[in-house]
Amino acid sequence: MPILPTFADVLAAAERIRPFVQRTPVFTSGTLDELAGRHLVFKCELFQKTGSFKYRGATNAVQKLDSETAARGVITHSSGNHGQALALAARTRGIPATIVMPVNAASVKMAAIAGYGATIVESGPSLADREAKVAELQAQSGANYVPPFDHPDVIAGQGTAALELLQDTENVNALIVPIGGGGLISGFSLAAKGLNPACRIFGAEPTGASAAAQSIAAGERVTLAGTKSIADGLLANYVGLLTWPIIEANVERVFTVSEEQIVRAMRLIWERMKLVIEPSAAVGVAVALSDEFRALPGLNTVGIVLCGGNVSLDKLYWAS
Amino acid sequence: MPILPTFADVLAAAERIRPFVQRTPVFTSGTLDELAGRHLVFKCELFQKTGSFKYRGATNAVQKLDSETAARGVITHSSGNHGQALALAARTRGIPATIVMPVNAASVKMAAIAGYGATIVESGPSLADREAKVAELQAQSGANYVPPFDHPDVIAGQGTAALELLQDTENVNALIVPIGGGGLISGFSLAAKGLNPACRIFGAEPTGASAAAQSIAAGERVTLAGTKSIADGLLANYVGLLTWPIIEANVERVFTVSEEQIVRAMRLIWERMKLVIEPSAAVGVAVALSDEFRALPGLNTVGIVLCGGNVSLDKLYWAS
Numbered sequence: 001m002p003i004l005p006t007f008a009d010v011l012a013a014a015e016r017i018r019p020f021v022q023r024t025p026v027f028t029s030g031t032l033d034e035l036a037g038r039h040l041v042f043k044c045e046l047f048q049k050t051g052s053f054k055y056r057g058a059t060n061a062v063q064k065l066d067s068e069t070a071a072r073g074v075i076t077h078s079s080g081n082h083g084q085a086l087a088l089a090a091r092t093r094g095i096p097a098t099i100v101m102p103v104n105a106a107s108v109k110m111a112a113i114a115g116y117g118a119t120i121v122e123s124g125p126s127l128a129d130r131e132a133k134v135a136e137l138q139a140q141s142g143a144n145y146v147p148p149f150d151h152p153d154v155i156a157g158q159g160t161a162a163l164e165l166l167q168d169t170e171n172v173n174a175l176i177v178p179i180g181g182g183g184l185i186s187g188f189s190l191a192a193k194g195l196n197p198a199c200r201i202f203g204a205e206p207t208g209a210s211a212a213a214q215s216i217a218a219g220e221r222v223t224l225a226g227t228k229s230i231a232d233g234l235l236a237n238y239v240g241l242l243t244w245p246i247i248e249a250n251v252e253r254v255f256t257v258s259e260e261q262i263v264r265a266m267r268l269i270w271e272r273m274k275l276v277i278e279p280s281a282a283v284g285v286a287v288a289l290s291d292e293f294r295a296l297p298g299l300n301t302v303g304i305v306l307c308g309g310n311v312s313l314d315k316l317y318w319a320s
Numbered sequence: 321m322p323i324l325p326t327f328a329d330v331l332a333a334a335e336r337i338r339p340f341v342q343r344t345p346v347f348t349s350g351t352l353d354e355l356a357g358r359h360l361v362f363k364c365e366l367f368q369k370t371g372s373f374k375y376r377g378a379t380n381a382v383q384k385l386d387s388e389t390a391a392r393g394v395i396t397h398s399s400g401n402h403g404q405a406l407a408l409a410a411r412t413r414g415i416p417a418t419i420v421m422p423v424n425a426a427s428v429k430m431a432a433i434a435g436y437g438a439t440i441v442e443s444g445p446s447l448a449d450r451e452a453k454v455a456e457l458q459a460q461s462g463a464n465y466v467p468p469f470d471h472p473d474v475i476a477g478q479g480t481a482a483l484e485l486l487q488d489t490e491n492v493n494a495l496i497v498p499i500g501g502g503g504l505i506s507g508f509s510l511a512a513k514g515l516n517p518a519c520r521i522f523g524a525e526p527t528g529a530s531a532a533a534q535s536i537a538a539g540e541r542v543t544l545a546g547t548k549s550i551a552d553g554l555l556a557n558y559v560g561l562l563t564w565p566i567i568e569a570n571v572e573r574v575f576t577v578s579e580e581q582i583v584r585a586m587r588l589i590w591e592r593m594k595l596v597i598e599p600s601a602a603v604g605v606a607v608a609l610s611d612e613f614r615a616l617p618g619l620n621t622v623g624i625v626l627c628g629g630n631v632s633l634d635k636l637y638w639a640s
Contacts, residue, residue, distance in 0.1 A: 276594040
């Protein structure tokens with residue numbers, strides 16, 4: 001039975017990572033409030049270092065290592081934000097990082113990770129390929145594996161964004177958090193319930209990658225045969241072994257939204273709030289604007305995490 | 321001889337408009353610092369109400385009117401940010417606004433202005449057409465004309481953004497400010513020189529709309545036969561009668577940048593800082609990144625105003 005992280009771990013993580021992370025601002029928008037039918041506050045993790053909240057969890061995991069262990073370096077597999085986050089967290093600690101990336105990873109993401117000084121090792125495209133390559137390299141180097149979401153230190157680190165959000169705002173009694181593997185919402189629910197047990201936690205998933213919603217419906221962890229969404233940060237086939245019990249205990253409901261709703265919400269945030277958010281961040285906004293969520297009674301101010309801003313600017317999702 | 325606004329007017333404007341405007345944040349970026357070869361601080365007026373700094377000047381002009389005068393309403397001509405700004409400033413004061421717009425104005429901008437409750441009157445496309453229509457309507461209604469830049473209260477209002485920038489940062493000893501008609505840089509130079517006479521003021525213009533650069537070279541106000549740039553907020557054929565003497569006295573040099581430099585700077589700010597800035601705001605960034613500016617000695621921290629974020633998201637300037 002794995003040991004689950006707690007509220008105390010989130011508080012400890014906040015102390016640990018404070019010198020390294022941005023305390024990101026909280027924004028509001030009268031236009032969005034009108035459209036959502038209630039007051040919304042947006043935690044702007046798109047402004048976090050490396051462009052996403054992932055830097056919090058990676059930094060917490062890296063900084064928590066004792067010196068001897070840290071010297072062996074860190075390793076993970078990632079085609080996206082977690083790889084960038086771990087690469088910079090390792091560089092900041094002055095230890096080596098190895099990022100296993102599938103051969104079909106976007107070259108711009110490889111360049112970003114290489115720019116942070118990490119070693120990139122290519123693997124086959126499947127998750128099994130990637131995990132096998134990590135295990136092989138880890139056996140050689142003794143590097144510490146820092147997984148993208150299913151790790152107590154990663155979860156606790158992600159929760160620090162919720163601490164800040166709730167410290168910097170008033171009257172927030174509900175949060176909407178996007179779910180991929182569940183690291184972000186696990187950290188957010190530990191932080192929020194720790195500060196205020198009455199705070200309500202809602203998940204947000206694309207219809208095409210709804211492992212959490214389906215797991216809650218089934219009452220057990222469900223593994224999806226496949227996932228498909230422009231919200232590439234949320235394409236997990238399952239929620240984690242650690243994140244699942246936290247989600248099951250704390251998340252009131254997971255809402256799913258269509259690709260069209262995600263694109264519309266993304267454009268709205270770019271146009272009206274002038275924020276370049278990635279599709280994964282738009283998923284939470286789309287939930288807030290949905291008829292189902294608007295109809296929920298008893299919510300005052302709702303907190304939404306704009307989890308990242310790493311999106312290709314070669315084209316626009318809403319342009320043909 | 322018109323009476324020029326002073327530092328005291330900027331201070332008074334700051335008091336007057338404080339309840340109505342956003343105190344916008346100041347952002348920094350390690351990536352941009354590396355590219356510019358020095359520390360940059362960005363005043364984020366793209367987050368100002370109506371999406372640009374224009375709301376400051378419009379609010380100052382509107383709030384300064386005595387009740388009896390204000391009741392006659394305000395009028396201006398604009399195809400862009402000033403129209404939106406005056407419309408919302410008037411609505412906030414509870415007085416009518418009339419915005420004369422050329423028949424070829426973008427429908428999205430007309431919709432925004434109408435959304436703020438202003439009356440839109442169409443005119444012919446030329447500046448002469450627009451001014452004639454304003455004069456005609458003003459004669460009927462007695463409405464107060466609030467021009468886009470050449471007005472002491474407008475200039476003083478724009479300067480309040482510089483006060484905030486210099487209050488919220490340290491070691492800024494130079495500013496780069498985009499120039500259209502010169503309202504923003506006039507206000508900025510009054511504020512900055514008032515706080516620190518040694519602060520150096522640099523202008524930024526597109527090569528295709530360089531009335532200020534040419535006027536400084538000629539030693540007198542120059543009127544351009546035409547202007548052409550994607551930086552649509554800076555397409556002025558001349559600097560103002562009020563802004564010119566302020567520019568001449570305070571601006572050390574005006575740098576011009578190509579369309580290609582503007583597009584490149586704009587994409588960079590979207591990608592790395594996650595900020596949706598409009599082309600006019602990218603002009604100042606492009607100057608900071610230029611070889612000429614990088615070669616200037618004696619500058620510590622340079623302040624740049626990201627003056628607005630109102631840009632069509634139907635297409636990307638850098639995509640074919």
